[in-house]
Amino acid sequence: MIIGLTGTPGTGKTSVCRILEGRGYRVIHMNDLIKNEHLYSEVDEERDTVVADMDRVLSRVCELVGDDESVTILDSHMSHYIADIVIVLRTAPSELKKRLEARNYSDPKVQENVEAECLDVILVESVEWCQLVYEVDTTGRGADDVAEDVERIISGVLSGDDTLVYSQYKPGSFDWSEEIF
Ligand SMILES: Nc1ncnc2c1ncn2[C@@H]1O[C@H](COP(=O)(O)OP(=O)(O)O)[C@@H](O)[C@H]1O
Known part of the structure; x- marks a missing residue:
């Protein structure tokens, strides 16, 4: 089973994936x-x-996963184009801006990504492309904490009844549209 961990750059996908690895x-x-x-x-x-x-990314991912039915997590802000089940990491724009600046992103790149987060771009794409979408807030939380949430969602999905986790991590919980700077 492939589960995508997606979100605007800087929301912490790779940090969370390293913990899960x-x-x-x-x-x-x-x-x-x-x-x-x-x-x-x-x-x-x-x-x-x-x-x-x-197309080539999809076939290479399928080749790597092969017949393995256990969970494979795809770490990328484009993983929602490949996976049917995705977890979207979200970060409040003011915090995302700080994380991206600390990463030495250029001003236009910071602006582009923060605007994308304000406008829910990755979330909207995920809802359009994927069967199951969950959303996790990373604002003011450490990557360990976020990894716990991701594990909880994966357990819910694997159990065959995600009602509880869906109610907790339902997409569309944030409105940062007023925060575009
Ligand atoms: N939950 C978090 N809280 C604070 N900073 C974080 C958190 N997760 C990641 N970071 C920091 O934000 C930056 C981007 O994290 P990264 O995991 O590379 O994000 P992504 O893979 O989504 O681009 C890194 O400097 C990382 O240390």
């Missing part, structure tokens, strides 16, 4: 895979990124 979960760091295996069609120099070739 330490707890025995299998994780595919999709952005590394795309870069290392050249699964992209273009290099966007201006935005310092690559344009992924999602």
Whole structure:
């Protein structure tokens, strides 16, 4: 079973995935895979990124997962294009801005990502593309705490009855639309 951990850059996907890897979960760091295996069609120099070739990414992820029915977590802000079940990490814009600045992102890149978070871009895409979407707030919380929530959701999904976790992590809980700076 593939579970996507998605969210705007800086919401803490990789930090959470590293914790989960330490707890025995299998994780595919999709952005590394795309870069290392050249699964992209273009290099966007201006935005310092690559344009992924999602057909090739999908087939490579399927190849790596193979017949393994245990959980594989896909770490990427594009994992919702591949997985049917996704967990969207969310961070209040003011905190996200600080995290991205601390990462030395350029001002336009900080602005672009914070605006995307304010406008729920990844959440909206996830709801459009995926069968099951959960949302976890990371604001003011450590990655360990967030990892606990992610594990709770995975357990709910695996149990076959996600009613309780769905009520706790239902998507659409934030309105940061007024916070665009
Ligand atoms: N829950 C959190 N609270 C505070 N800072 C965090 C949290 N999760 C991640 N960070 C910090 O934010 C930055 C981005 O985290 P990262 O896990 O790389 O995010 P992503 O994979 O979503 O881009 C890192 O500097 C990390 O240490």
